[in-house]
Amino acid sequence: MKKCRVFSGMRATGLLHLGHLAGALTNWVKLQEDHDCYYSIVDWHALMSNYADSAETGKFCKDVLLDWLSVGLDPEKSCIFIQSHVPQHAELFLALSMIAPLGWLYRNPTYKEQIENLQNKDLSTFAFLGYPVLMAADILLYRAEKVPVGEDQSAHMELSREIVRRFNHFFGGGKEILPEPQTLLTPTPKVPGTDGRKMSKSYGNSLYISESPESMWNKLRVMITDPAREKRTDKGDPDKCPVWDIHKVFNKDMGQRAEIDKGCRTAGIGCVDCKKMLNAHIASMMEPIHERRARYEKDPNTLDDILANGAKRAERTATETMSDIYPAMGLISRADRVV
Numbered sequence: 658m659k660k661c662r663v664f665s666g667m668r669a670t671g672l673l674h675l676g677h678l679a680g681a682l683t684n685w686v687k688l689q690e691d692h693d694c695y696y697s698i699v700d701w702h703a704l705m706s707n708y709a710d711s712a713e714t715g716k717f718c719k720d721v722l723l724d725w726l727s728v729g730l731d732p733e734k735s736c737i738f739i740q741s742h743v744p745q746h747a748e749l750f751l752a753l754s755m756i757a758p759l760g761w762l763y764r765n766p767t768y769k770e771q772i773e774n775l776q777n778k779d780l781s782t783f784a785f786l787g788y789p790v791l792m793a794a795d796i797l798l799y800r801a802e803k804v805p806v807g808e809d810q811s812a813h814m815e816l817s818r819e820i821v822r823r824f825n826h827f828f829g830g831g832k833e834i835l836p837e838p839q840t841l842l843t844p845t846p847k848v849p850g851t852d853g854r855k856m857s858k859s860y861g862n863s864l865y866i867s868e869s870p871e872s873m874w875n876k877l878r879v880m881i882t883d884p885a886r887e888k889r890t891d892k893g894d895p896d897k898c899p900v901w902d903i904h905k906v907f908n909k910d911m912g913q914r915a916e917i918d919k920g921c922r923t924a925g926i927g928c929v930d931c932k933k934m935l936n937a938h939i940a941s942m943m944e945p946i947h948e949r950r951a952r953y954e955k956d957p958n959t960l961d962d963i964l965a966n967g968a969k970r971a972e973r974t975a976t977e978t979m980s981d982i983y984p985a986m987g988l989i990s991r992a993d994r995v996v
């Protein structure tokens with residue numbers, strides 16, 4: 658039976674953290690069991706906001722790849738590749754940009770938000786405005802039926818669907834050249850960083866997937882807690898504590914969680930005890946992940962092979978799609994285009 662096709666990507670911005678693990682990767686690993694998954698390290702997308710500081714983009718791609726493989730993405734099950742290795746992403750981006758109205762792009766709420774939030778970067782570029790058009794191209798190139806994304810990406814997904822409808826309207830002649838992708842909304846559990854804000858590399862508050870057990874504990878040890886618990890004897894409220902938010906995601910021992918909840922409210926346990934318990938859960942979850950990472954790290958050739966095979970497989974599918982798009986748009990498709 659034909660498996661449902663899934664596409665998703667992550668920007669190449671360096672090491673991934675526990676927020677990525679809980680918010681996306683755990684779901685991706687499950688999806689690869691019964692879906693036809695295409696997972697792309699989207700380096701063009703990374704350049705759209707980091708073009709002024711691009712020297713490490715290649716290294717960041719490798720960081721992401723190692724993190725993906727270590728958490729269990731399997732190149733035998735999923736097509737894993739770097740976006741720029743499949744030139745059809747740029748080609749379809751150009752084709753879709755013919756019909757993407759500027760008004761839609763300027764109205765995109767994520768665009769406005771990013772321009773306001775990232776004031777240290779000059780994002781007034783053609784490419785950054787066109788970010789959702791490239792995202793649409795990424796998805797449509799593989800005719801993906803489902804796209805697992807968090808709530809923050811749903812506006813982009815809606816824009817992708819509108820672009821497909823407009824493309825089919827202009828070039829389909831009543832036929833559907835490209836299918837409308839569906840959003841597979843992934844619940845994104847709250848994983849705060851060590852300072853209580855959203856976990857993000859740019860805040861310097863991240864707990865990384867590749868973090869050594871010692872480094873993980875050193876960060877957790879000083880992580881902020883409920884500010885009411887200044888002294889060991891002060892009673893606290895777990896609902897005001899970012900450490901508790903992380904317990905709720907990674908501590909599956911409900912009995913222990915109930916004890917912590919009570920102990921915190923009655924000052925029966927101290928924050929260090931509570932953090933030690935969390936650290937133990939994270940450490941046991943990370944053990945197989947770090948073992949897998951160490952195996953891949955020893956063999957850089959395997960990493961290159963995975964990327965080369967992924968790109969080849971992705972390019973075959975991408976070529977088939979482009980072979981339909983050229984004639985639909987009134988262009989002559991290259992006769993020797995290899996499928």
Ligand code: SF4
Pocket residue numbers: 882883886893894895898899900901917920921926927928929931932
């Ligand atoms: S005991 Fe745990 S949940 Fe309560 S404030 Fe301390 S770290 Fe947070």
